[in-house]
Amino acid sequence: MAVDAVIFDIGNVLIEWQPERHYDRVIGEDRRRAMFAAVDLHAMNDRVDRGENFRDMVVECAEANPTFRADIMLWHDDWLHMASPVIPHSVSLLRHLRRRSVPVFALSNFGIETFDIAKPEYPFLTEFDRAYISGHMGVIKPDAEIYARVEADCGLAPERLLFTDDRVDNIVAAAARGWQTHLFEGPRGWAEKLVAEGLLDEKEAGL
Template identity: 30%
Template structure:
């Protein structure tokens, strides 16, 4: 008998690969892309956008560094679909199997509200999820414990029968601290094995 009733999946690099530098490929020299990403501390900038920061506010801040930086942010936003490189190998098949056996499937992602509409076109398996909690829409970002509590409360989850999957060990640790069983995602085969070990009726890899 399965110990998992609900699976809560991260999206970026779990269901859909994300490579921000691809927004600039063929448009900006690689060395300029590296300079932009480093100068603006892109991981922190992206995190603020995922947390609900307005893009116009971010653009205004970068424009103080120089017009080029604001132009690069505009280019990134305009070409955001290019950063989503298809689907993570094996995950679309696994999600379809889980959907077919009746496992409840939800998403919990750190993602800007302004770009989230690109998710399903890039990785149609995301459309099989019952719902996705998007940090940029909620104004709360993983690993903040409040976002895990939000998911549990909004969907009436029983934590003991829920499994959270994320490629970030920090987020997995935060989920554990919030009372949710969780595993670090490495690849579809490993997740499939983890689910089978918990009694979920999916095929072996």
């Protein structure tokens, strides 16, 4: 099936997103494990990704968990250190697709404020033909609604969208709507998929 647009997730596809790794460096693995066992920080972040205010959510969580208050505030203050580093090969693939005039979209669980923080640090985040950011949409993957809204906005048939994401549940939800999908397990596999689909040649894909 031909591909009319390629859709990238962002976290762990274009930018590494490993909060636990950053906390291990800053507060140590033992305290990080204790904090994550006591506080559902990823659920807090889901609220941000649904459009609630970034700082307000972190402060609310910190105040509710005084034992870890200072550490939880690092989710706000050190956010760019958690959302790093860039995955250069993936960025190169995005840019080569655009040079070929292949429409490239983003579909990412990302907060309104955090996306604004990230764009100056990672200019390629401004290069998508369309960016579907969950915070602005008020819904997160893998809710079927977010995929339906992408389809409605771009006007392309689901079976002509090729989507990559590092999370199986997000891929399964997209496939259920008829999207072509690729589970991202590293940029090389994604590059090979783009070559197999005739969207890039091996040189462009860095193979």
